Amino acid sequence: MPIVQIQLLEGRSEQQLSHLIKEVTEACHKTVEVPREAVRVSVIEVRNTQFGVGGKTLKELGR
Numbered sequence: 001m002p003i004v005q006i007q008l009l010e011g012r013s014e015q016q017l018s019h020l021i022k023e024v025t026e027a028c029h030k031t032v033e034v035p036r037e038a039v040r041v042s043v044i045e046v047r048n049t050q051f052g053v054g055g056k057t058l059k060e061l062g063r
Helices: 014-031
Strands: 003-009 040-046
Touching: 003 014, 014 040
Parallel strands: 003 040
Antiparallel strands: none
């Protein structure tokens, strides 16, 4: 059973996240030949204050 975890900066719509889950499921189904029902996808949204680059948060970097 594939378990896929995706981390994204927050801000996508519910529709975009749903489409992402569907497409990742389909990719797993095709490439590792498992039933769609066996694929688990977890999307974790991260705030720009909780992710840093070069010692600064993305918010501090204007992102």
